[in-house]
Amino acid sequence: MGKSFTKTLVSTVAFAVALGAAGFSATASAATLRMAWSQDATGLDPHKQTAFSSLRLLELVYEPLVRLDKDLKIIPALADSWEFSEDGKTLSFKLDPEAKFQNGNKVAAADVKASFERLMAEETGAAARANFLSIETIDTPDDTTVVFNLSQPDVPLLTAMTSINAAVVPASEIEAGTIGTKAIGSGPFKLDQWEPNSKEVLTANKEWAGGEVKVDGINVSVLPDETAILAALRTKQIDFALLNDPLVATLVPNEASLTLDRTPVLNYHVLQLNPSRKPMTELGVRQAISCAVDRQDVLDTALxxxxxxxxxLTMPAYASDPSQLFCYERDVEKAKKLMADAGYADGFSATVIAATGEPPTAAAEAQVIQSQLAEIGIKLDIKMMELNVYVDTWLKGDFDMAVALNGGRADPYSMYNRYWTKAGNLQKVANYIDDTLDDLMQKGRVETDPEKRKEIFAAFEKHLAEVSPWIWLYTAYSYTAQQKNVTGFVPSPTGSLFGLTTVTVGE
Known part of the structure; x- marks a missing residue:
């Protein structure tokens, strides 16, 4: 790997230098952060986007009512304060009276109401819609007060509101039908320019109610080859980079001029099966796949x-010992017996889809899984797709299997209800539900006792691993690399780049 990487690095240094005039500003102000990432946003509608690359951009422009800090605690964003009623059936917010959208208009209760009505409307196709279906009505007694009236107590609702998929957008832009065609939020940065798969230009929002942004702006270059990003860091053409490929990130500490932030994240790598397609309709086949996959080997080889x-369950408060879950220790003989008992002793053929670049290890993960499943007679054809094509295909549930990197959440319900409840808006992606999963999710939604919630979700996790609609693999890290003169970035277990608000660029 060393020689081939060195050769690639030499060529990409030349590539990055050649890109300098177009992608990097040699005369950029010291207070402008020059940044690079390998995957660009696939759209600008914060309610609809599911790709990590989209969320990383939009969280700099839009704001939710509340957000998570680096310790996964809920803190103010657009809301100064909040309170559940004693019976748990209303959730009230007081908005920051200084909050403004980037068009100069104040953020008002009417904007919050319009935003949540939009993301709850089925025709919107909002990514997190299922998290908010307990909301029956929304009252706005004055411009800075919002009251959500709920059909039932909903403990994880507040956590769900920390997502950028629950961003507050201007009611006027909803009415004009311009959400997704331009980005007008209330966040720390304004999106001045977006050239898809090329660059973004952001300027600091001087009227951001959240405080002072330490840089004048961020110039983002999209470089699909992360070795080119590392080369640009080495030659000081960029100040800061988001890295996804551990093969590249682990080389950063070798560079004396660079610093690497390596943070465990809640996002999870998973092999998604489609239990609506034969033979994955058979429990024994799905379980056989779980028993045949060596998760540690995939992790060691691909990452x-x-x-x-x-x-x-990847969040620290609920995560369990995975060795106690069904077939987490590889057992090929058990897998073969399960296949035979299900009527597939001779195996079968299937296609697994994976996205190019997100994660960058997707192809390697698919190849290792392909080799492992071949041992029980499953012939996998790997189909690589550009990210936007993959996302569209994935959202339609149009696959036999999919190698995926999915987002984690601080609460199990808000993380999984869109997949594993009967009303989940991504049920057509999961293509599996049973009464046990739905019942446990509903119990966890209303239970207020933390220890009882842990018991409920431990049972949920055990059952989910046993029925094996997906094969959970592992969690990894988020990586950011920066020049030594870039300080103040605060990484997060969610992988958020919101910590760029406190970054300073020194001489």
Whole structure:
């Protein structure tokens, strides 16, 4: 790997230098952060986007009512304060009276109401719609007060509101039908220019109610080859980079001029099966696949061991020992017996889809899984897709299997209800539900006792691993690299780049 990487690095240094005039500003102000990432946003509608690359951009422009800090605690964003009623059936917010959208208009209760009505409307196709279906009505007694009236107590609702998929957008832009065609938020940065798959230009929002942004702006270059990003860091053409490929990130500490932030994240790597397609309709076949996959081997081969094997629940407060879950220790003989008992002793053929670049290890993960499943007679054809094509295909549930990197959440319900409840808006992606999963999710939604919630979701995780609609693999790290003169970035277990608000660029 060393020689081939060196050769690639030499060529990409030349590539990055050649890109300088177009992609990097040699005369950029010291207070402008020059940044690069390998995957660009696939759209600008914060309510609809599911790709990590989209969320990383939009969280700099839009704001939710509340957000998570680096310790996964809920803190103010657009809302100064909030309170559940004693019976748990209303959730009230007081908005920051200084909050403004980037068009100069104040953020008002009417904007919050319009935003949530939009993302709850089925025709919107909002990514997190299922998280908010307990909301029956929304009252706005004055411009800075919003009251959500709920059909039932909903403990994880507040956590769900921390997502950028629950961003507050201007009611006027909803009415004009311009959400997704331009980005007008209330966040720390304004999106001045977006050239898809090329660059973004952001300027600091001087009227951001959240405080002072330490840089004048961020110039983002999209470089699909992360070795080119590392080369640009080495030659000081960029100040800061988001890295996804551990093969590249683990080389950063070798560079004396650079610093690497390596943070465990809640996002999970998973092999998604489609239980609506034969033979994955058979429990024994799905379980056989789970028993045949060596999760640690996939992790070691595709990610250089940069992560840890995980069950479905990745948040520290609820995560369990994955070795206690169904077939987390590889057992090929058990897998073969399960296949035979299900009527597939001779195996079958299937296609697995994977996205180019997100994660960058997707192809390697698919290849290792392909080799492992071949041992029980499953012939996998790997189909690589550009990210936007993959996302569209994935959202339609149009696959036999999919290698995926999915987002984690601080609460199990808000993380999984869109897949594993009967009303989940991504049920057509999961293509599986049973009464046990739905019942446990509903119990976890209303239970207020933390220890009882842990018991409920432990049972949920155990059952989910046993029925094996997906094969959970592991969690990994988020990586950011920066020049030594770039300070103040605060990484997050969610992978958020919101910590760029406190970055300073020195001489």
């Amino acid at each position: 250089l061991g940069e992560g840890k094997v995980s069950g479905p």
